[in-house]
Amino acid sequence: MANITILAGGFGSGKSEIALNFALEKVKRQTEHSKVILADLDLVNPFFASREAKKQLEDKGVRLLGPRADLAFGDVPQLPPEIIGIIGQDNDMIIDLAGDEVGSLVLGYLSSFIKIRNQLDFFMVINPYRPFACDLESVVYLKNMLEAASKTHITGIISNPNLVEETDAQIILEGHTRVLKYADAMGIPVKYLTVEEKFYEQFLFQYGNQLKLINLYLRPGWLKVL
Amino acid sequence: MKGNEALAEGAIIAGCRGFFGYPITPSSEIAEYMARKLPGLGGVFFQAESELAAINMVYGGSSTGKRVMTASSGPGISLKQEGISFIAEAELPCLIVNVSRGGPGLGGIQPSQADYFQATRGGGHGDYRLIVLAPSGAQEMMDYTIEAFDLADRYRTPVMIMAEGTLGNIMEPIIVRKPEEKSYDKSWAITGCKGRKPNIINTLHLSSEVLEERNRHLAAKYKLIEQNEKRAETFLTEDADIIVVAFGLMARIVKKSVMEARKKGIKAGLIRPITLWPFPDEHFKKAAETVRLILSVEINMGQMIEDIRLSVNGKVPVEFYGRIGFTPNPEEITKQLLLLAEREGF
Numbered sequence: 001m002a003n004i005t006i007l008a009g010g011f012g013s014g015k016s017e018i019a020l021n022f023a024l025e026k027v028k029r030q031t032e033h034s035k036v037i038l039a040d041l042d043l044v045n046p047f048f049a050s051r052e053a054k055k056q057l058e059d060k061g062v063r064l065l066g067p068r069a070d071l072a073f074g075d076v077p078q079l080p081p082e083i084i085g086i087i088g089q090d091n092d093m094i095i096d097l098a099g100d101e102v103g104s105l106v107l108g109y110l111s112s113f114i115k116i117r118n119q120l121d122f123f124m125v126i127n128p129y130r131p132f133a134c135d136l137e138s139v140v141y142l143k144n145m146l147e148a149a150s151k152t153h154i155t156g157i158i159s160n161p162n163l164v165e166e167t168d169a170q171i172i173l174e175g176h177t178r179v180l181k182y183a184d185a186m187g188i189p190v191k192y193l194t195v196e197e198k199f200y201e202q203f204l205f206q207y208g209n210q211l212k213l214i215n216l217y218l219r220p221g222w223l224k225v226l
Numbered sequence: 227m228k229g230n231e232a233l234a235e236g237a238i239i240a241g242c243r244g245f246f247g248y249p250i251t252p253s254s255e256i257a258e259y260m261a262r263k264l265p266g267l268g269g270v271f272f273q274a275e276s277e278l279a280a281i282n283m284v285y286g287g288s289s290t291g292k293r294v295m296t297a298s299s300g301p302g303i304s305l306k307q308e309g310i311s312f313i314a315e316a317e318l319p320c321l322i323v324n325v326s327r328g329g330p331g332l333g334g335i336q337p338s339q340a341d342y343f344q345a346t347r348g349g350g351h352g353d354y355r356l357i358v359l360a361p362s363g364a365q366e367m368m369d370y371t372i373e374a375f376d377l378a379d380r381y382r383t384p385v386m387i388m389a390e391g392t393l394g395n396i397m398e399p400i401i402v403r404k405p406e407e408k409s410y411d412k413s414w415a416i417t418g419c420k421g422r423k424p425n426i427i428n429t430l431h432l433s434s435e436v437l438e439e440r441n442r443h444l445a446a447k448y449k450l451i452e453q454n455e456k457r458a459e460t461f462l463t464e465d466a467d468i469i470v471v472a473f474g475l476m477a478r479i480v481k482k483s484v485m486e487a488r489k490k491g492i493k494a495g496l497i498r499p500i501t502l503w504p505f506p507d508e509h510f511k512k513a514a515e516t517v518r519l520i521l522s523v524e525i526n527m528g529q530m531i532e533d534i535r536l537s538v539n540g541k542v543p544v545e546f547y548g549r550i551g552f553t554p555n556p557e558e559i560t561k562q563l564l565l566l567a568e569r570e571g572f
Contacts, residue, residue: 011255012228012397046335047252047395075251075335129399131231132262163399222482222556223396 004093004117006107007158008146009125010133011099014160016042016050018125018194019096020217023062026092030061035091040066041106043077044098053217079106087113097150100142107150114152122152123191127160128178129171139182156191157183160214165224172199230394232364233323233387234259236371237295239405242321243269244294246283248276248302251335252391253325256297277302281309281322288318289427291415293375297323299391300341301332303349310384311350315429315440317414317447319378321371322356323387325394328550336551337391339474340526345388346503346533353441355448357385357455358502360473364398372405379410381451388502390525392553393475451504458506459498462488466495467572468563469513471534472523473499476554480523483559490560492567499530510537517542519570523559524548 005022007015023038030036040051051066058064065086067078087093087110095110097103107114114120124143132138147153161167161175176193183190193207194214203211227235234256237245245260257273264271270287274280280296287294298306303324313320324345328338345358357377359370367389374385416425431437461481463469468487472480477498487494497513499506513520520542522531528546535544547554547562 012231045251045255045395047391048397073334073336131227131235131259164397166399222479223398 003119003121004087004095004114005121005123006095006097006152007123007125008097008104008107008150008154009099010127010130010142011103012130013099013125013127013133014162014194015099015125016040016048016096017214017216017218018158018160018212019050019094020053020057021212021214023057023094024060026094027060027062035063036061037063037065037086037091037093039080039083039086039093039095040064041079041095042098042103043079043106044103046073046075048218050096050218056217083110084113088116101145101149104146104150107152111151120152120155121191122150122155123158124154124156124188125158125160126179126182127162128175128182129161129163136182136185140186143186143188154188156189159190159193162196164219167196167199169199169202172203227364227398227400228255228394229364229367229389229396229398230255230325231259232368232398232400233297233371233389233394234263235400235402236368237321237375238263238267239368239402240293240372240375242293242295242375243267244284244287244292245270245296246272246274246280246287246294247296247298248274248280250299250302252327252394253297253299253302253323255394256323256325277305278309281306281313284320284322285309285313285316285318288313288320289316289416291412291417293319295321295323297325299325299327300329300338303341303344307350310356311348311352311354312429313384314350314354314356315352315444316427317382318384318427319375319382320384321374321378321387322384323389325389325391327391334551335391337393337475337525337553338550339390339476339524340529340550341388342502342524342526342529345386346505354444355451355503357381357383357451357504358388359385360388360500360502361393362474362478362498363393364396365400367393368400369403376405376408377455379408381447382414383447383451388474390475396475455501456504456506456508457500458509459500460509461496461498463495463497463513463517465493466513466517467493468519468521468566469495469497469517470521470523470559470563471497471499471530473502473530476523476525479554479556480559482556483563486556486560487563487567490564492563492572494563502530505533505537507533507537510534514538514541518572519566520544521562521566522546522548523554525553526550
């Protein structure tokens with residue numbers, strides 16, 4: 001118990017979808033007295049934030065911690081006041097930060113309180129098909145900015161190579177190869193490769209524990225119609 | 227790419243090297259993208275002290291004949307109206323982007339299409355029009371932006387891209403197409419007058435004759451744009467009893483409802499205006515000959531419906547469904563279609 005998993009990364013790298021999946025996976029393994037908490041600390045941009053899946057989370061027993069309801073769709077940065085107390089309690093916590101270094105600033109403030117936790121995983125999510133993750137220089141720049149803003153060292157990388165509906169196995173493999181190169185150059189381990197359900201089986205043999213299945217909870221169904 | 231990023235990259239592809247703006251949700255990613263990219267391309271990114279300053283920088287920048295733009299959201303676009311009126315009268319090509327949010331007043335940052343009147347009726351003072359393009363996905367955010375700069379140069383007029391918050395933030399794969407190089411006569415531009423007569427850009431006309439002549443000139447230009455540039459997408463309209471009209475993101479959602487309604491035996495179709503001005507009235511005149519009912523679906527309290535009614539000129543009843551603060555979902559619109567079909571008996 002008292003683990004904390006924090007997701008940071010570039011704007012639109014997939015942090016919120018991954019945070020939702022992590023929370024819903026953790027809650028499945030929940031024992032009677034454990035608690036899974038997802039803190040949506042996206043104080044920058046409320047579009048497609050993990051708090052949109054509030055109902056799905058709460059139905060499954062995940063406690064969502066985020067801006068209060070009347071400010072959930074605001075551009076007024078609002079940090080849930082109870083967050084520091086909850087960080088100090090015994091629970092399983094996932095923090096979903098906003099994109100880029102501005103999104104990780106809030107962790108800079110929380111970093112001294114987080115030290116109390118037994119285990120801290122601070123992941124940088126990378127989708128190498130995003131505009132500012134296409135080359136090593138940009139990724140290293142972002143990594144340094146994230147660490148400076150959050151006052152926390154990144155402990156692992158989550159490789160999230162996708163072009164949403166146009167993703168195929170080749171796109172995943174080529175993208176993941178690039179993420180491995182970035183990770184190698186930065187000396188940070190790749191902890192997970194995230195794929196949608198339809199690709200899970202075919203990559204499982206090769207990637208084993210590293211592979212994480214991701215369901216998209218925030219993507220509107222009508223998107224496929226154009 | 228996110229819609230806002232695709233739009234910004236489209237502007238760069240089109241050769242835009244000047245961005246002047248003041249950030250506002252949900253348009254800020256456009257400014258952020260330009261701030262990161264333009265300096266390295268020899269361009270200028272300037273975060274002005276206010277929207278008023280920003281639009282007047284666009285006025286100045288476009289006077290030099292360079293491709294420049296600004297982006298904002300409802301309240302910011304309201305502040306820019308005076309400058310837009312000046313730019314329209316000075317016949318300066320530029321791009322103005324409205325990634326709109328809920329109004330009136332400060333409203334909220336929820337997706338909204340409530341700036342339709344502001345975009346299509348001028349917004350600022352005087353007898354002028356903006357060409358208004360309404361993309362419906364991230365790819366079109368890029369493609370229409372590239373096209374908007376061409377339209378602006380071709381007609382020497384400001385062009386507006388009208389998007390809304392969700393469209394700005396939607397993540398979709400993009401195919402980057404390099405546009406063909408076009409050249410435009412920019413002998414009017416202020417580029418330093420050594421060896422030639424100075425060019426003067428001015429919008430003050432104290433003589434009645436000159437004022438009227440200027441207005442007639444602009445009106446003739448707008449007429450030409452109306453003749454050449456009206457555009458709409460039609461979907462399953464040929465045999466339709468009921469046609470839903472929606473623009474931008476909303477059109478995409480409606481498409482799904484139209485397909486659902488068809489499965490339930492209702493002959494539904496969609497007309498999606500791509501140019502909000504000039505409004506594609508011919509599509510509606512044609513539809514009015516066969517269709518039994520038109521339903522306008524908007525993320526506002528009923529604005530485009532006025533243009534639809536003007537277009538069909540009383541030949542077909544036009545009804546409305548809209549929300550604000552929420553984006554109607556496909557099921558909601560399908561339900562409306564079922565209710566209307568039952569009421570009308572088709």
